Amino acid sequence: xxxxxxxxxxxxxEKGQTVTLRCDxxxxxxxxxxxxxxxxxxxxxxLHFVKESKQDESGMPNNRFLAERTxxxxxxxxxxxxxxEDSGVxxxxxxxxxxxxxxxxxxxxxxxxxxx
Amino acid sequence: xxxGEEDPQALSIxxxxxxxxxxxxxxxxxxxxxxxxxxxRGLVHLILIRSxxxxxxxxxxxVTLDTSKKSSSLLITASRAADTASYFCATTDSWxxxxxxxxxxxxxxx
Numbered sequence: 001x002x003x004x005x006x007x008x009x010x011x012x013x014e015k016g017q018t019v020t021l022r023c024d025x026x027x028x029x030x031x032x033x034x035x036x037x038x039x040x041x042x043x044x045x046x047l048h049f050v051k052e053s054k055q056d057e058s059g060m061p062n063n064r065f066l067a068e069r070t071x072x073x074x075x076x077x078x079x080x081x082x083x084x085e086d087s088g089v090x091x092x093x094x095x096x097x098x099x100x101x102x103x104x105x106x107x108x109x110x111x112x113x114x115x116x
Numbered sequence: 117x118x119x120g121e122e123d124p125q126a127l128s129i130x131x132x133x134x135x136x137x138x139x140x141x142x143x144x145x146x147x148x149x150x151x152x153x154x155x156x157r158g159l160v161h162l163i164l165i166r167s168x169x170x171x172x173x174x175x176x177x178x179v180t181l182d183t184s185k186k187s188s189s190l191l192i193t194a195s196r197a198a199d200t201a202s203y204f205c206a207t208t209d210s211w212x213x214x215x216x217x218x219x220x221x222x223x224x225x226x
Contacts, residue, residue, distance in 0.1 A: 004158070031212060033214070035214070035216075040218075042219065043216040043219075044216070045213050045214065048211060048213055055211060091158060093159075105161070105214060106161075107160070109158040
């Protein structure tokens with residue numbers, strides 16, 4: 001079974017440009033999460049989808065970030081316009097809703113974004 | 117706000133030695149997890165310990181949890197070069213959102 005995949009693996013853009021990151025979760029996983037690790041700091045939560053709905057977007061840094069999950073399958077995270085401080089590694093994770101108190105999240109390899 | 121804080125920030129050891137890292141958290145938890153990130157790769161779930169457990173083992177990994185001190189430790193025994201990675205502790209809220217610490221960078225030299 002394929003794991004969580006992310007595209008692209010690396011992206012280098014100039015300040016002011018737009019970048020769209022994509023995440024394909026494990027098939028059948030209703031929960032999809034985006035996280036970000038900036039410059040060796042802690043990994044921070046960005047938002048959480050349950051199917052196509054945003055359950056929690058409290059971690060989105062500002063309105064330059066837009067996440068979508070049309071159809072409840074893959075998700076995109078668009079940064080427009082990108083700023084220098086947006087550089088970092090963006091992780092996506094998915095989990096199924098098993099009804100248990102804890103559902104293991106499976107992470108993708110991340111997208112390394114560099115804004116020059 | 118940062119939930120988990122790892123200590124030390126960096127650790128350099130030789131193959132065969134043990135590596136111990138600690139994590140402190142701020143709020144009450146249902147469980148605590150440890151993850152590993154190898155350079156250029158995603159996060160890999162290592163082990164979960166529930167709030168009613170004090171110690172858990174998985175292969176060469178040993179995790180302890182002290183809820184009275186709001187702290188956890190991860191011990192890697194007989195380290196190998198392949199254990200070189202960043203290690204993170206994380207807690208979850210009721211919706212599964214993970215809250216990570218800054219991580220401990222472990223370097224194991226042959």
